[in-house]
Amino acid sequence: MRALGELILADPSKHSFLDAVKEYLGDRTEFVAGWTYWACWLSLAMADLTATGIYLKYWFPWLPQWVGPLLIVIILMFVNMVDVGLFGELESWFSMIKVIAIIALILTGSVLLLFHTKVAGRTTSLVNLVSNGGFFPTGISCFLTSFQMVVFAFVGVEIVGLTASKTANPEKDIPKAINTLPVRIGLFYIGSMLAITAVYPWNQIKATSSPFVQVFAAIGVMGAAEILNFVVLTAAMSATNSAIFSTSRSLYALARGGNAPKKLGELSNKAIPKKRSNYFIFDFIHCSYFELLNASKNF
DSSP: OHHHHHHHHHOTTOSSHHHHHHHHHOHHHHHHHHHHHHHHHHHHHHHHHHHHHHHHHHHOTTSOTTHHHHHHHHHHHHHHHHOHHHHHHHHHHHHHHHHHHHHHHHHHHHHHHHTTOEETTEEOOGGGGTSSSOSOTTOHHHHHHTHHHHHHHHTTGGGGGTSGGGSSOHHHHHHHHHHTHHHHIIIIIIHHHHHHHHHSOGGGSOTTSOHHHHHHHHTTOTTHHHHHHHHHHHHHHHHHHHHHHHHHHHHHHHHHTTSSOGGGGOBOTTSSBOHHHHHHHHHHHHHHHHHHHHHHHHO
16 A cells, blocks of 8 residues: 555556556556456445345345345446545445444443453453464464455555545645554454454354344344444445446546547546446446346356
């Protein structure tokens, strides 16, 4: 992320990191990197759209799996077509919901830890972090193989490389966004894991439900499952929203570099990729989603 920030600030006129790839590594590398990045975000959109359908069925079990994701992607497409500011506003609200939930979990765990409260017959303690086999109870190899999921969870931090041209003050905003990344990792990822494990030993967390739900439900929070289901629904919508933004900007950068149809490199009056670019993305998402749905049914 720091290397990406240096590249962006070296030439603020670049619209995305793909421009830097083209300049320093050549046209072919931009073609491979750009289209691979685009395809990866489409795959991520498929996963998150599928997840939204599952989350919605929690409240509406009679709702067909494909209806919710289709409505969500249409709404998010129109948001991205209107204005980049609206995209940012929506992401801000999505992020706020996630942040509030995580901070509530950390504060709850801290209070329980401070008073050594018993939860579900167990005393909340930091001993839970090292008990039941220590930090690597199943071996270092299992710890390392889990990193594929860790990397998947971090996809999206590089979007700062696509938004540089949209910020009011790149020289100030980009370093601020990148330099606060370790703080966010420490608070939201490590902090929440410490809070969960202090309350529940790792080997007593059920894989059939969210650890967040288990913690809040165990201390008597009414409607914990409903609240957390709403949080993860907004998180999946946030990821889909980011996917639409990043894929449209990737196509725009590729078109400007001569590695995609020129029509995809046109901007609207509001300086966002024209509708044909977004329609192209929507059509691909729409077709891919239903192909994935049909394939899963056949399987």
